[in-house]
Amino acid sequence: MKKFLIVRSDRIGDVVLTLPMAKLLKKHFGEAQISFMCDTYAAPVVRLCPEIDEVIEIRKSGSKIDIAGNIRLLKGKTFDNVFVVSSEFRLAFIMKAAGFRKITGNGYRLYSFLYTHKIYDHRSKVEKHELEYNLSMLSSEFSPAEISRSEPVTLSVPENVKSAAREILLKAGANKGKKNIIIHPGSGGSSVDLPLTKMNELARQISALGECNLIITGSSKESKQCEIVAAGTGAIIVQGNLSLDLFAGLISCTDLLIANSTGPLHIASALGLNTIGFYSKIRVLSTKRWGPYSSKGYTFEPEIDCSDCTREQCERLDCMNTIDTKKVLNLVTRILNVGIQE
Structure with missing residues:
Protein backbone atom coordinates (compact mmCIF):
# COMPACT_ATOMS: atom_id res chain seq x y z
CA MET A 1 0.00 0.00 0.00
CA ARG A 149 -8.52 16.03 -14.72
CA SER A 150 -8.53 16.46 -10.93
CA GLU A 151 -11.54 17.74 -9.00
CA PRO A 152 -12.03 20.07 -6.01
CA VAL A 153 -12.28 18.34 -2.67
CA THR A 154 -15.60 18.01 -0.82
CA LEU A 155 -15.58 18.38 2.96
CA SER A 156 -18.00 16.33 5.05
CA VAL A 157 -19.35 17.71 8.34
CA PRO A 158 -20.69 15.05 10.77
CA GLU A 159 -24.42 15.25 11.40
CA ASN A 160 -23.96 15.77 15.16
CA VAL A 161 -21.81 18.84 14.45
CA LYS A 162 -24.43 20.20 12.05
CA SER A 163 -27.12 19.64 14.68
CA ALA A 164 -25.09 21.52 17.29
CA ALA A 165 -24.61 24.41 14.84
CA ARG A 166 -28.33 24.54 14.03
CA GLU A 167 -29.09 24.63 17.75
CA ILE A 168 -26.77 27.64 18.17
CA LEU A 169 -28.62 29.50 15.43
CA LEU A 170 -32.06 28.68 16.82
CA LYS A 171 -31.06 29.77 20.34
CA ALA A 172 -29.70 33.02 18.87
CA GLY A 173 -33.09 33.75 17.32
CA ALA A 174 -32.84 32.39 13.78
CA ASN A 175 -36.14 31.67 12.05
CA LYS A 176 -36.17 27.99 11.06
CA GLY A 177 -38.28 28.72 7.97
CA LYS A 178 -35.89 31.29 6.48
CA LYS A 179 -32.71 30.90 4.47
CA ASN A 180 -29.40 31.62 6.18
CA ILE A 181 -26.81 34.11 4.93
CA ILE A 182 -23.43 34.46 6.63
CA ILE A 183 -21.36 37.61 6.26
CA HIS A 184 -17.78 37.13 7.46
CA PRO A 185 -16.18 40.62 7.34
CA GLY A 186 -12.64 39.86 8.55
CA SER A 187 -9.67 38.31 6.80
CA GLY A 188 -6.91 38.40 9.41
CA GLY A 189 -5.03 40.91 7.27
CA SER A 190 -4.40 38.42 4.46
CA SER A 191 -6.26 40.49 1.87
CA VAL A 192 -7.45 44.00 1.05
CA ASP A 193 -10.97 43.96 2.44
CA LEU A 194 -14.25 45.51 1.46
CA PRO A 195 -14.60 48.50 3.86
CA LEU A 196 -16.72 47.77 6.91
CA THR A 197 -19.06 50.63 5.97
CA LYS A 198 -19.70 48.87 2.66
CA MET A 199 -20.25 45.55 4.42
CA ASN A 200 -22.77 47.26 6.70
CA GLU A 201 -24.47 48.85 3.69
CA LEU A 202 -24.84 45.41 2.11
CA ALA A 203 -26.01 43.88 5.40
CA ARG A 204 -28.72 46.55 5.73
CA GLN A 205 -29.88 45.91 2.16
CA ILE A 206 -30.10 42.16 2.76
CA SER A 207 -31.85 42.69 6.10
CA ALA A 208 -34.44 44.93 4.41
CA LEU A 209 -35.52 41.99 2.25
CA GLY A 210 -36.93 40.41 5.41
CA GLU A 211 -36.61 36.93 3.95
CA CYS A 212 -33.34 35.63 5.42
CA ASN A 213 -31.57 35.03 8.70
CA LEU A 214 -28.51 37.29 8.53
CA ILE A 215 -25.55 35.94 10.54
CA ILE A 216 -22.33 37.90 11.12
CA THR A 217 -19.32 35.78 12.06
CA GLY A 218 -15.77 36.50 13.17
CA SER A 219 -12.99 35.62 15.59
CA SER A 220 -12.75 37.02 19.12
CA LYS A 221 -10.37 39.67 17.75
CA GLU A 222 -12.96 40.71 15.18
CA SER A 223 -15.82 41.54 17.57
CA LYS A 224 -15.69 45.26 16.76
CA GLN A 225 -15.81 44.53 13.03
CA CYS A 226 -18.83 42.27 13.55
CA GLU A 227 -20.64 44.97 15.53
CA ILE A 228 -20.02 47.59 12.83
CA VAL A 229 -21.33 45.32 10.07
CA ALA A 230 -24.36 44.22 12.12
CA ALA A 231 -25.38 47.76 13.16
CA GLY A 232 -29.00 48.52 12.26
CA THR A 233 -29.67 45.11 10.74
CA GLY A 234 -30.98 42.91 13.54
CA ALA A 235 -28.40 40.33 12.49
CA ILE A 236 -27.27 37.45 14.68
CA ILE A 237 -23.62 37.78 15.71
CA VAL A 238 -21.66 34.56 16.22
CA GLN A 239 -18.03 35.23 17.02
CA GLY A 240 -15.09 34.13 19.08
CA ASN A 241 -16.44 31.13 20.96
CA LEU A 242 -16.69 28.34 18.36
CA SER A 243 -14.22 25.56 17.68
CA LEU A 244 -13.16 25.38 14.05
CA ASP A 245 -15.10 22.19 13.34
CA LEU A 246 -18.25 23.71 14.87
CA PHE A 247 -17.69 26.85 12.80
CA ALA A 248 -17.50 24.63 9.71
CA GLY A 249 -20.77 23.09 10.90
CA LEU A 250 -22.28 26.57 11.14
CA ILE A 251 -21.14 27.32 7.59
CA SER A 252 -22.68 24.03 6.41
CA CYS A 253 -26.07 25.28 7.68
CA THR A 254 -26.02 28.36 5.47
CA ASP A 255 -27.36 28.94 1.98
CA LEU A 256 -24.85 31.66 1.08
CA LEU A 257 -21.59 32.90 2.57
CA ILE A 258 -20.31 36.41 1.80
CA ALA A 259 -16.72 37.26 2.70
CA ASN A 260 -13.41 38.76 1.71
CA SER A 261 -10.61 36.48 0.49
CA THR A 262 -10.38 34.27 3.57
CA GLY A 263 -10.52 30.72 4.91
CA PRO A 264 -14.29 30.53 5.58
CA LEU A 265 -14.94 31.30 1.90
CA HIS A 266 -12.90 28.27 0.86
CA ILE A 267 -14.51 26.09 3.53
CA ALA A 268 -17.94 27.05 2.16
CA SER A 269 -16.81 26.27 -1.39
CA ALA A 270 -15.50 22.87 -0.30
CA LEU A 271 -18.89 22.21 1.30
CA GLY A 272 -20.57 22.85 -2.06
CA LEU A 273 -22.24 26.08 -0.96
CA ASN A 274 -22.91 29.38 -2.71
CA THR A 275 -20.28 32.03 -2.01
CA ILE A 276 -19.69 35.68 -2.86
CA GLY A 277 -16.15 36.98 -2.39
CA PHE A 278 -14.58 40.44 -2.57
CA TYR A 279 -11.12 40.67 -4.13
CA SER A 280 -8.65 43.42 -4.95
CA LYS A 281 -6.87 43.61 -8.31
CA ILE A 282 -3.48 43.10 -6.68
CA ARG A 283 -2.11 40.20 -8.69
CA VAL A 284 -0.91 37.99 -5.82
CA LEU A 285 -4.22 38.55 -3.95
CA SER A 286 -6.48 38.34 -6.99
CA THR A 287 -9.47 36.21 -7.89
CA LYS A 288 -7.29 34.36 -10.39
CA ARG A 289 -5.02 33.12 -7.59
CA TRP A 290 -7.38 32.92 -4.61
CA GLY A 291 -10.98 32.98 -5.85
CA PRO A 292 -13.50 30.31 -4.80
CA TYR A 293 -12.76 27.17 -6.84
CA SER A 294 -16.37 26.27 -7.46
CA SER A 295 -19.19 26.67 -9.97
CA LYS A 296 -21.17 28.24 -7.12
CA GLY A 297 -18.51 30.84 -6.37
CA TYR A 298 -19.03 34.48 -7.40
CA THR A 299 -16.61 37.37 -7.01
CA PHE A 300 -16.54 41.16 -7.15
CA GLU A 301 -13.52 43.35 -7.85
CA PRO A 302 -13.03 47.16 -7.77
CA GLU A 303 -14.79 48.94 -10.61
CA ILE A 304 -11.76 50.97 -11.62
CA ASP A 305 -9.10 50.20 -14.19
CA CYS A 306 -5.76 49.70 -12.47
CA SER A 307 -2.78 47.71 -13.72
CA ASP A 308 0.12 46.44 -11.62
CA CYS A 309 -1.87 47.32 -8.51
CA THR A 310 -0.13 47.29 -5.12
CA ARG A 311 -1.56 47.23 -1.61
CA GLU A 312 -0.42 50.83 -1.07
CA GLN A 313 -2.01 52.01 -4.33
CA CYS A 314 -5.20 50.10 -3.62
CA GLU A 315 -5.57 51.75 -0.22
CA ARG A 316 -4.65 55.22 -1.56
CA LEU A 317 -7.22 55.05 -4.38
CA ASP A 318 -9.79 53.44 -2.06
CA CYS A 319 -10.32 50.79 -4.75
CA MET A 320 -12.49 48.39 -2.77
CA ASN A 321 -14.96 51.19 -2.03
CA THR A 322 -15.91 51.23 -5.72
CA ILE A 323 -17.65 47.85 -5.45
CA ASP A 324 -21.38 48.48 -5.90
CA THR A 325 -23.39 46.80 -3.12
CA LYS A 326 -26.59 47.10 -5.17
CA LYS A 327 -25.03 44.75 -7.73
CA VAL A 328 -24.05 42.40 -4.92
CA LEU A 329 -27.60 42.51 -3.52
CA ASN A 330 -29.03 41.73 -6.95
CA LEU A 331 -26.80 38.66 -7.14
CA VAL A 332 -27.91 37.60 -3.64
CA THR A 333 -31.57 37.76 -4.67
CA ARG A 334 -30.88 35.71 -7.81
CA ILE A 335 -28.84 33.05 -6.00
CA LEU A 336 -31.40 32.54 -3.26
CA ASN A 337 -34.52 33.44 -5.27
CA VAL A 338 -35.63 36.06 -2.75
CA GLY A 339 -36.70 39.70 -2.96
CA ILE A 340 -37.19 41.65 -6.17
CA GLN A 341 -34.77 40.42 -8.82
CA GLU A 342 -33.48 42.83 -11.47
Missing part, protein backbone atom coordinates in the same frame (compact mmCIF):
# COMPACT_ATOMS: atom_id res chain seq x y z
CA LYS A 2 1.30 3.44 -0.97
CA LYS A 3 1.76 6.03 1.76
CA PHE A 4 1.96 9.78 1.18
CA LEU A 5 2.48 12.82 3.41
CA ILE A 6 1.28 16.31 2.47
CA VAL A 7 2.75 19.18 4.52
CA ARG A 8 1.15 22.63 4.70
CA SER A 9 1.80 24.87 7.68
CA ASP A 10 -0.09 28.07 6.90
CA ARG A 11 -3.63 29.45 7.01
CA ILE A 12 -6.97 27.67 6.71
CA GLY A 13 -7.72 28.82 3.17
CA ASP A 14 -4.30 27.64 1.97
CA VAL A 15 -4.86 24.28 3.66
CA VAL A 16 -8.33 23.76 2.15
CA LEU A 17 -6.93 24.51 -1.32
CA THR A 18 -4.23 21.88 -0.73
CA LEU A 19 -6.64 19.04 0.10
CA PRO A 20 -7.42 18.20 -3.57
CA MET A 21 -3.92 16.70 -3.70
CA ALA A 22 -5.23 13.95 -1.41
CA LYS A 23 -8.27 13.39 -3.61
CA LEU A 24 -6.13 12.86 -6.72
CA LEU A 25 -3.76 10.51 -4.87
CA LYS A 26 -6.70 8.45 -3.59
CA LYS A 27 -8.34 8.38 -7.01
CA HIS A 28 -5.19 7.07 -8.67
CA PHE A 29 -3.73 4.80 -5.98
CA GLY A 30 -6.98 3.48 -4.50
CA GLU A 31 -6.05 2.11 -1.08
CA ALA A 32 -3.21 4.61 -0.52
CA GLN A 33 -2.87 6.05 2.98
CA ILE A 34 -2.77 9.85 2.98
CA SER A 35 -1.35 11.74 5.95
CA PHE A 36 -1.59 15.52 6.24
CA MET A 37 0.71 17.57 8.46
CA CYS A 38 -0.58 21.02 9.41
CA ASP A 39 -0.87 23.60 12.15
CA THR A 40 -3.00 22.56 15.14
CA TYR A 41 -5.45 25.37 14.39
CA ALA A 42 -6.20 24.05 10.89
CA ALA A 43 -6.35 20.36 11.89
CA PRO A 44 -10.14 20.21 12.57
CA VAL A 45 -10.91 21.26 8.98
CA VAL A 46 -8.45 18.71 7.55
CA ARG A 47 -10.25 16.00 9.53
CA LEU A 48 -13.43 16.84 7.58
CA CYS A 49 -11.77 15.66 4.36
CA PRO A 50 -12.77 12.03 3.61
CA GLU A 51 -9.53 11.41 1.69
CA ILE A 52 -7.30 12.12 4.70
CA ASP A 53 -6.47 9.06 6.82
CA GLU A 54 -4.18 10.69 9.37
CA VAL A 55 -3.69 14.26 10.60
CA ILE A 56 -0.30 15.09 12.10
CA GLU A 57 -0.20 18.36 14.04
CA ILE A 58 3.00 20.37 13.70
CA ARG A 59 4.76 20.82 17.01
CA LYS A 60 5.60 24.42 17.90
CA SER A 61 7.98 26.07 20.33
CA GLY A 62 6.27 29.38 20.89
CA SER A 63 5.41 30.66 17.42
CA LYS A 64 8.21 28.75 15.68
CA ILE A 65 8.17 25.24 14.28
CA ASP A 66 10.00 22.92 16.71
CA ILE A 67 12.65 21.21 14.58
CA ALA A 68 13.75 18.56 17.09
CA GLY A 69 10.20 17.86 18.28
CA ASN A 70 8.89 17.29 14.77
CA ILE A 71 11.82 15.08 13.79
CA ARG A 72 11.02 12.88 16.80
CA LEU A 73 7.35 12.93 15.83
CA LEU A 74 8.08 11.68 12.31
CA LYS A 75 10.95 9.27 13.01
CA GLY A 76 9.94 5.71 12.28
CA LYS A 77 7.19 6.69 9.83
CA THR A 78 7.55 5.69 6.19
CA PHE A 79 6.15 7.47 3.14
CA ASP A 80 6.56 6.84 -0.57
CA ASN A 81 6.59 10.59 -1.17
CA VAL A 82 6.49 13.65 1.07
CA PHE A 83 5.04 16.80 -0.53
CA VAL A 84 6.27 19.94 1.24
CA VAL A 85 3.75 22.45 -0.10
CA SER A 86 4.75 25.25 2.31
CA SER A 87 8.05 26.76 1.20
CA GLU A 88 9.72 26.86 4.59
CA PHE A 89 13.27 25.90 5.51
CA ARG A 90 12.38 24.33 8.87
CA LEU A 91 9.89 21.96 7.27
CA ALA A 92 12.28 21.00 4.49
CA PHE A 93 15.03 20.30 7.03
CA ILE A 94 12.69 18.26 9.25
CA MET A 95 11.64 16.02 6.36
CA LYS A 96 15.25 15.44 5.35
CA ALA A 97 16.39 14.79 8.92
CA ALA A 98 13.48 12.38 9.46
CA GLY A 99 15.06 10.20 6.78
CA PHE A 100 12.41 10.23 4.05
CA ARG A 101 13.81 9.04 0.73
CA LYS A 102 11.54 10.99 -1.60
CA ILE A 103 10.73 14.61 -0.76
CA THR A 104 9.04 16.96 -3.23
CA GLY A 105 9.25 20.74 -2.84
CA ASN A 106 9.71 24.08 -4.57
CA GLY A 107 12.87 24.22 -6.69
CA TYR A 108 13.48 27.96 -6.34
CA ARG A 109 14.63 28.13 -2.72
CA LEU A 110 18.17 28.31 -1.33
CA TYR A 111 17.38 25.15 0.64
CA SER A 112 15.89 23.27 -2.34
CA PHE A 113 18.87 20.89 -2.21
CA LEU A 114 17.03 19.25 0.71
CA TYR A 115 14.38 18.00 -1.74
CA THR A 116 14.90 14.95 -3.93
CA HIS A 117 12.27 16.13 -6.42
CA LYS A 118 11.86 19.80 -7.29
CA ILE A 119 8.85 21.63 -8.72
CA TYR A 120 9.77 24.78 -10.61
CA ASP A 121 6.80 27.11 -10.12
CA HIS A 122 6.96 30.85 -9.40
CA ARG A 123 3.61 31.31 -7.65
CA SER A 124 4.12 35.08 -7.53
CA LYS A 125 3.64 35.17 -11.31
CA VAL A 126 0.00 34.13 -10.76
CA GLU A 127 -0.28 32.04 -13.92
CA LYS A 128 -2.96 29.84 -12.35
CA HIS A 129 -5.08 29.27 -9.23
CA GLU A 130 -3.52 28.33 -5.89
CA LEU A 131 -5.29 24.96 -6.00
CA GLU A 132 -3.71 24.27 -9.38
CA TYR A 133 -0.27 25.26 -8.08
CA ASN A 134 -0.77 22.77 -5.26
CA LEU A 135 -1.75 19.99 -7.66
CA SER A 136 1.41 20.71 -9.66
CA MET A 137 3.33 19.42 -6.64
CA LEU A 138 2.11 15.97 -7.72
CA SER A 139 3.98 16.10 -11.03
CA SER A 140 6.54 13.67 -9.60
CA GLU A 141 3.68 11.12 -9.47
CA PHE A 142 1.32 12.11 -12.31
CA SER A 143 1.35 13.41 -15.86
CA PRO A 144 0.02 16.94 -16.60
CA ALA A 145 -3.06 15.35 -18.21
CA GLU A 146 -3.87 13.37 -15.06
CA ILE A 147 -3.43 16.47 -12.90
CA SER A 148 -5.69 18.56 -15.17
